[in-house]
Amino acid sequence: MNSKILVMNFGSTSTKLAIYKEGVEVVKSSIQHNPEELSAFDHTMDQKDFRKRAVIKWVTDQGYTFEMFDAVISRGGNCRPIPGGIYEISKAMIDDIYTGNYGVHPAGLGCVLAREFGMAYQMPALTAYPPITDEFCDLARYSGIKELKRISSFHALNHKAIAKRHCEQNDLIYENENFVVVHLGGGISIASHLNGKMIDANNALDGDGPFAPERSGSLPVGDLVKMCFSGEYTEKEILKKITGGGGLMSYLGTSSALDIESRIDKGDDYAKDVYDAMAYQVAKAIGGAATVLKGKVNSILLTGSIAHSNYFTSTLKEYVGYIAPVYIYAGENEMLSLAENAFRYLNKIESTQPY
CATH class of the missing domain: 3.30.420.40 (ATPase, nucleotide binding domain)
Known part of the structure; x- marks a missing residue:
């Protein structure tokens, strides 16, 4: 498949974005936001439009349009505890993120925007192994x-x-x-x-x-x-x-x-x-x-x-x-990990889990 994936990972003061094609990273950037600029927002979730503008500008600056992507995947937000796996970002998941009952993290905004982009451009909006993944005994x-x-x-x-x-x-x-x-x-x-x-x-x-x-x-x-x-x-x-x-x-x-x-x-x-x-x-x-x-x-x-x-x-x-034995795999690896999960879904290697 000649698939193109938009990967999003929102942090407290950064918006990390990447585009992958055929499983290979094409471009990756970390947009650093001024803490003073972010302090104008009373609540993390109030940053939605601000972050959305940043994503749209970045995609455009790379010479891409959203119609060119086969899927968008975001680092997971604090939804209710779920088993590990790949998930389509549903309205129920977004509703749970907005409650804040399971914690608040900017990654939740990534899920919100991924769903908006997915609905607007008719592509799968995915997340995988969010921080609240629960496989505990x-x-x-x-x-x-x-x-x-x-x-x-x-x-x-x-x-x-x-x-x-x-x-x-x-x-x-x-x-x-x-x-x-x-x-x-x-x-x-x-x-x-x-x-x-x-x-x-x-x-x-x-x-x-x-x-x-x-x-x-x-x-x-x-x-x-x-x-x-x-x-x-x-x-x-x-x-x-x-x-x-x-x-x-x-x-x-x-x-x-x-x-x-x-x-x-x-x-x-x-x-x-x-x-x-x-x-x-x-x-x-x-x-x-x-x-x-x-x-x-x-x-x-x-x-x-x-x-x-x-x-x-x-x-x-x-x-x-x-x-x-101790092995070292230095780096965050989150962008690549998200992309790999999206490609597994698109290539029908792994199905999404029900939320």
Whole structure:
């Protein structure tokens, strides 16, 4: 098939766009939005028309029209929990995204616009393995307080793509293997993959696990409660400390691993301690994920932007190399992963799941 795919991935301050033809990337860009410009919108979902104009201009600037695409696929938004797979973006999915009941992320806007483009130009509007993808085992859902339930909210798209890619490159069958997959980005997620299912993972959006460049991860619960009721912070300010202002940002005032490693190279001992502490916490979480698999781990797979760092990955290997062989697949891989899912659908290799 001579198929052309438009791929969209909306982040908090960026709109990532790509065009793929015959499974090969033709062009890819990341449009960076001025935070001050975005601050004019009271709610993330209010950015729809702003983001739509950016997408239309980019497509036009590349010399394409929407009639030339065979499908559009967006990174998934926070809809209700669903099994992993490819989905046509339906009205019901959009309605769930708009409620905010399952979290709010700019990727939801990508789904909204993908559906609008699909309806306007009569092409499939797709998403695949959204962050809320839920393949948890029942035991993973218990939190310790009856009223609170652990949910599946992590980098499911990249986790699944990297695990499958590792299997393809090593002549393995994903459904027969056990992996611990670690996404090292602005948020950090560690998941236990058991025979083709992601049965447990930390909530990388706003919940638990190791601290990350922009997220606090698990916190001393009692002290957090006291902070919430101290009167010093609003609910919005507390949430910002957890997501966006936590982790490396809280300790060092930056979420850039490159900047922090530069500081370490210049002799900043405090930066080194903080960075090493993040690696320490990630390693502990990998150990926990391996325990969920009862120690039967075929490989540990590291992905995400920080996987480019030899300093960080070498530190992790020192901690967890005894568990299983460690493989590195650096980069986000999300655009390619989305495109691969769209082509599998168009070539009738994989069908869409019902929402």
